[in-house]
Amino acid sequence: MLHSQLESCLRECVQDLLPDADLSQVILLPCRDTRFGDYQTSSLIALAKQRKLNPRQLASSVLEKLSLERLHIKAELAGPGFINFHILPQAITENIAAACQSETPFVRRAKVSQSVVLDFSSPNIAKPMHVGHIRSTVLGSCLARLHRLIGNNVISDNHIGDWGTQFGKLLLGWKNHLDKVALEKDPIGEMERLYKLVNAATEADETVLEEARAELVKLQSGDPENFGIWQQMVRLSQSQFDTLYSRLGVAFDYTLGESFYNDRLKGVVDDLVAKGIARESEGAYVVFFDDKPELAPHPAIVQKRDGAFNYASTDLATLEYRTQNWKPDQILYITDGRQQLHFKQIFTTFNRWKGNTHVKLVHVWFGTILGNDGKPFKTRSGEVIKLADLLNEAEERALSVVSEKNPDLPEETRRNIARVVGIGAVKYADLLPSRQSDYQFSWDKMLAFNGNTAPYLLYAYARIRSIFRKNQDEFSSSFKPESIEDKDLIFSTPQELSLAKHLFSFGITLEQVAEDSRPNILCNYLYDLAGLFASFYENCPVLKAIDSEKTSRLVLCHLTAKVLQMGLHTLGLETLEEM
Numbered sequence: 001m002l003h004s005q006l007e008s009c010l011r012e013c014v015q016d017l018l019p020d021a022d023l024s025q026v027i028l029l030p031c032r033d034t035r036f037g038d039y040q041t042s043s044l045i046a047l048a049k050q051r052k053l054n055p056r057q058l059a060s061s062v063l064e065k066l067s068l069e070r071l072h073i074k075a076e077l078a079g080p081g082f083i084n085f086h087i088l089p090q091a092i093t094e095n096i097a098a099a100c101q102s103e104t105p106f107v108r109r110a111k112v113s114q115s116v117v118l119d120f121s122s123p124n125i126a127k128p129m130h131v132g133h134i135r136s137t138v139l140g141s142c143l144a145r146l147h148r149l150i151g152n153n154v155i156s157d158n159h160i161g162d163w164g165t166q167f168g169k170l171l172l173g174w175k176n177h178l179d180k181v182a183l184e185k186d187p188i189g190e191m192e193r194l195y196k197l198v199n200a201a202t203e204a205d206e207t208v209l210e211e212a213r214a215e216l217v218k219l220q221s222g223d224p225e226n227f228g229i230w231q232q233m234v235r236l237s238q239s240q241f242d243t244l245y246s247r248l249g250v251a252f253d254y255t256l257g258e259s260f261y262n263d264r265l266k267g268v269v270d271d272l273v274a275k276g277i278a279r280e281s282e283g284a285y286v287v288f289f290d291d292k293p294e295l296a297p298h299p300a301i302v303q304k305r306d307g308a309f310n311y312a313s314t315d316l317a318t319l320e321y322r323t324q325n326w327k328p329d330q331i332l333y334i335t336d337g338r339q340q341l342h343f344k345q346i347f348t349t350f351n352r353w354k355g356n357t358h359v360k361l362v363h364v365w366f367g368t369i370l371g372n373d374g375k376p377f378k379t380r381s382g383e384v385i386k387l388a389d390l391l392n393e394a395e396e397r398a399l400s401v402v403s404e405k406n407p408d409l410p411e412e413t414r415r416n417i418a419r420v421v422g423i424g425a426v427k428y429a430d431l432l433p434s435r436q437s438d439y440q441f442s443w444d445k446m447l448a449f450n451g452n453t454a455p456y457l458l459y460a461y462a463r464i465r466s467i468f469r470k471n472q473d474e475f476s477s478s479f480k481p482e483s484i485e486d487k488d489l490i491f492s493t494p495q496e497l498s499l500a501k502h503l504f505s506f507g508i509t510l511e512q513v514a515e516d517s518r519p520n521i522l523c524n525y526l527y528d529l530a531g532l533f534a535s536f537y538e539n540c541p542v543l544k545a546i547d548s549e550k551t552s553r554l555v556l557c558h559l560t561a562k563v564l565q566m567g568l569h570t571l572g573l574e575t576l577e578e579m
């Protein structure tokens with residue numbers, strides 16, 4: 001990979017000159033303005049300043065030492081101590097030819113793979129998955145695919161909410177008001193109805209609340225009847241979740257819900273108390289953060305006054321289990337921004353508790369999906385929107401767009417295109433905004449064929465694939481990327497060069513996405529790629545060109561399609577060969 005080779009050369013030089021320098025500070029980035037060059041480093045300025053050296057002097061000593069002939073790169077000193085690098089034509093043909101041999105062109109696999117645990121989706125039993133869970137599911141599964149692609153070892157775990165006080169009310173409802181026919185049709189819908197019914201009853205009548213509490217106590221003490229009903233609730237909910245996961249193309253390595261940690265909770269709290277991390281306060285056990293101004297006003301309860309454990313104690317037990325059993329380098333928690341305080345409390349408590357672990361804990365939080373009115377996205381009657389309904393509507397709307405464009409395609413083909421486009425559009429619209437900002441949900445915007453949308457990118461991919469079909473049909477020539485060598489290639493127009501260079505940046509883009517869990521960077525990269533391809537295709541005839549010009553252009557088509565496909569798959573979109 002050109003970028004990483006160049007970065008290593010640069011680091012070697014810096015090491016020779018400044019043996020004690022932290023090489024991870026030496027960074028090479030693609031130039032924002034390509035008039036100055038293709039890559040640039042500003043790291044020498046910072047390094048010089050730390051050492052009270054003259055930055056320009058340091059940069060010029062590095063420049064003298066750098067030997068880049070082998071890489072076919074030209075370097076020059078700029079401004080107060082930047083070095084700009086220009087990729088020469090020979091580097092382009094060599095790297096493009098090498099990419100033709102690769103299953104995953106331009107992707108740089110981690111030298112030392114990291115173990116990354118991803119905690120995402122995590123819906124709650126007996127409650128429908130809502131649009132809030134879609135962001136966690138879409139973002140989390142995208143990050144899982146991304147880390148796998150760059151060579152990390154990924155463990156995905158669905159931390160289902162399958163335990164807690166709500167089961168008292170649910171059990172009471174199940175025993176007294178269950179509608180078996182409704183349960184058969186839509187289990188989660190029926191359980192939700194039961195919960196709401198009993199919940200309303202408890203508000204009107206204290207004794208109902210007592211009854212619900214009694215059911216909960218029976219469940220917690222292992223009463224066979226209540227335990228059996230609980231298991232049934234879990235099983236029914238899980239099977240509805242699984243239907244959604246299969247529509248979304250999402251899978252988990254583990255589904256260890258909250259209940260899995262039940263018998264560890266007491267041990268966790270006892271240990272926290274023994275180590276002086278939690279203490280008794282008004283009958284509850286609490287962790288105080290007096291030394292942290294930000295958290296000081298928010299002590300974390302780990303065991304309530306009535307003896308019950310909670311979300312916090314469960315997350316601490318989960319964290320202990322994951323670090324002991326999976327020994328991860330990183331754990332990413334993907335939930336909405338409202339849980340920020342919770343995770344700050346958990347991470348701080350855990351670090352005090354297990355001071356010596358090296359695991360990096362990150363709360364990858366996201367904003368809210370808003371409706372047209374700028375308020376959290378709801379149905380007309382003010383109910384939360386269910387994920388299943390949302391996906392149905394996406395497919396229906398995409399079907400009418402597709403049918404309008406291609407009325408002659410057979411119904412089954414149109415439906416499949418609509419499924420890929422509709423679900424892809426929902427996912428893409430969710431990944432495109434910076435994750436921490438709220439975004440407005442708009443069917444028209446996400447289903448548009450122009451602009452930065454899923455249909456636009458899916459279409460760009462399908463269009464490139466059609467070039468190869470045409471090459472086959474009209475020119476009876478087949479294209480074999482594996483047999484390409486650099487001497488077969490020639491790139492001379494500015495459009496070819498810009499497209500090739502953008503392809504080279506795929507690897508570093510993936511790394512940038514991984515670094516801060518921001519798939520929007522990948523969306524924008526792919527959108528730019530499709531744009532560069534469009535202007536290349538407009539200016540450079542492909543099938544009508546001859547000899548090495550034709551080969552070279554077909555290679556660019558092939559690699560663009562491949563990168564688009566890898567990128568879209570990483571985002572969780574399926575691709576279509578024809579649209």
Ligand code: ARG
Binds near residue numbers: 122
């Ligand atoms: N079940 C929770 C919810 O729906 C999300 C759980 C997130 N993961 C965790 N380890 N706390 O809000």
